[in-house]
Amino acid sequence: MRGTVRRACAAGLVIGVLVTGPTACTGEPEGDGSARETGRARAKACAKGTFTWSHVTTRDRLTGVSEPERLGAGGGALQNPMRRVYTPSPSVRAGGPAPSAAEVLFSLGKKTGEIDSDARTLAEAGGDTWAFTDVRLPAPELDDDRVTPGAAGDFVQYAGVREVAADFRYACPDGRTVSGHARTWTVDFGGLIDCGERPDSPPAREAAQRSCEQAVPSSPSGA
Template sequence: MRGITGRSWAAGVAAVALAAGLTACTGGPDDDGGGKATSGAKVASASPATGKRACTNGTYTWTGIGQTKRLTGITEPERLGKGGGRLTYRLTRVYTPHQSVEASGPALSFAEVLFSLGKKTGLIQSDAATAAEDDSKDAFADVNRKAPDLNPGGTNAVDGAGRFVQYAYTVEVAGDFRYSCADGTDVLGHAVGWKIDGSGIIDCDHSIDGDPGDTALARSAALLVCDPGSAATKGA
């Protein structure tokens, strides 16, 4: 990206989330609750001494559920003259979404935690009681889900002159949970999943209007790559 390298670029990326940052750990490939921790976070895992796992018929209670739009990719400004044309610059990834769970207590299936969060928020439409019983195998409950390709093919086009920036984003959903078993055992934790992907185009030479949430995201993109003081950065 023009004029943004190394540490300054990383600092800029940290500013594009539209809510407080979320810290979590991703599940292991076998989803046995034993994924390795990162950044010192606790991960639900079986005790080496007892191999204790949580009950399979417990109840989830969710609190503090919120959504965060995060910028995942962006291009440098691409200048087009009168009449516009096709945009050819490729997006560079600035953030990779992950399905993730952190928890303290007996081991839980990460897929079941995410399935519960998905049903609680309406992102998963299923009559199944558990992820194991869900024939649709919704991607929201897939702990090994990969981030979407930012450049899957095809191009966007604009019909006017300007300095255009393409960006991509995802909407993360996060919440705190308590998993309660009949024997009085509780597992406490935090889960993050992502469901919605989107994209947009801004013109550095024009102000950004529209839905407040979308406007804030677009202005965050403008702040990263448009010239300081450009119309698109004003009000950010």
């Protein structure tokens, strides 16, 4: 059987089968948690500056994988738990006084389409907050649901997140600028691979390389 993937809701985001769509959540904004963004640094950050984004990347990262489990004819429920191989952690780094991490991530969210808002800044968003702007967003738990393949084979379960990262430049009205880098994750997902089949995504290939007895070759396109 081909590797299968399921998508899950994560951190206040509404997840589609293949595409994600964040929704606004009401509540008080969380603190940004950035070591560089002390109260003193924020006080020096200029207001009404402009963000410019570059090197925007989106990639799926493997976060957990199980050991292979052999099932006979008719399949059955898998029992092996997943072990964590990567912990996603939102972060904002700046080379000088910059807006709060939440404001930086709000701008990145608008740039990438993860946030749909007419507000110029998070502070002007009328009290709405988004999981995308929370630099303290915890890594998703590894799913304890047991998948039940309906066929024989050597199966591996895996989990991952979609991670977004980019460089930014914040220009003040008086000509001062500060540069930095931001990273966060948008959704978590899980999948199942049969070690006897060719994996069809980067996380699935990495899971196969980590857990299957023999590494499964990549497709010629490298997709």
